[in-house]
Amino acid sequence: MEDSRIALPIGTTLDRFIKKKQDEFQYATGELSQLLRDIALAGKVVNREINKAGLINIIGPIGSQNIQGEDQQKLDVLANIRFIRALTKGGEACAIVSEEDEEITDLQNEGKYVIAIDPLDGSSNIDVNVSVGTIFSVYRRFTPVGTPITKEDVLQKGQEQVAAGYLLYGSSTMLVYTTGHGVNGFTYEASLGEYFLSHPDMIIPEDGKIYSINEGGYNGFEKPVKDYVEYCKSNSMSARYIGSLVADFHRNLLKGGIYIYPSTEASPAGKLRLLYECNALAFIVEQAGGEASDGRRRILEIQPEEFHQRVPLFIGSKKMVEKAISFYN
């Protein structure tokens, strides 16, 4: 498949951009394009709800826990409902694995795409008006369309993704995604109800001066991670930690930097989930020229075993990730 990457001007609407990119690929059927539109639409609805969360009583816990044993926030559940509804109505997705649902949602339709989604990332920041996000990965199903979804359809290596992206609900709302032909960012203009191309062909700086890790867990870090944190300090780097993966990742994508959620005593496998957090951001960062590792393996080559499997994450500027994981040698 030829990759032409014709640059479209800033201000191009998402719809026009998707259409244009689809036309560039002879074999494109439009289904993936429609799926991206469905996700963008659900993002608009969730964005509107986040903006008035404090007024419509959707902040705070809902009183139940998800499969990870985390207290579900009302917005976790609401965002989950919104994305599942948009994907169900759209008909391009055949199955969804979500952070908020223990099992796969098999949509039993003719769709050919499997979605892994973190409907609301940065839940601990919802109530305090700090940026949060949504993270998604798209795979083609293995098994024939119309047959029951299998675990294998969902437990695919990150390198099999056909698309991945995130929504960032921050000082402005953005959609950033890749289909394996570069990374593009769109800013949402709520008064027009449209996403506009604002960050074409995003490239992460090869090196940076920002390290992002929750140092509160320092005592439980492995020695290589402690050594890297000391290395950052002795090289007068800046510490930045928002506590919303999408927001910390996005900053580093623009400015250069590294985000680390290591293995800790509390969570020996780390905290972040391979299927709907790490794989998507690893695909994006590699498409933007960066790197993503669990300290020893390339994230995109890890074979998932479980839907909600956790892995340590080292992600960001190429030179910084290489330096960080070199402490494991």
Ligand SMILES: O=P(O)(O)OC[C@H]1O[C@](O)(COP(=O)(O)O)[C@@H](O)[C@@H]1O
């Ligand atoms: O509070 P900690 O342990 O530093 O964890 C913060 C990390 O956990 C997360 O909130 C996990 O994601 P969810 O909010 O989707 O569960 C990340 O966004 C964030 O980077």
Ligand SMILES: [Mg+2]
């Ligand atoms: Mg998350």
Ligand SMILES: [Mg+2]
């Ligand atoms: Mg979440």
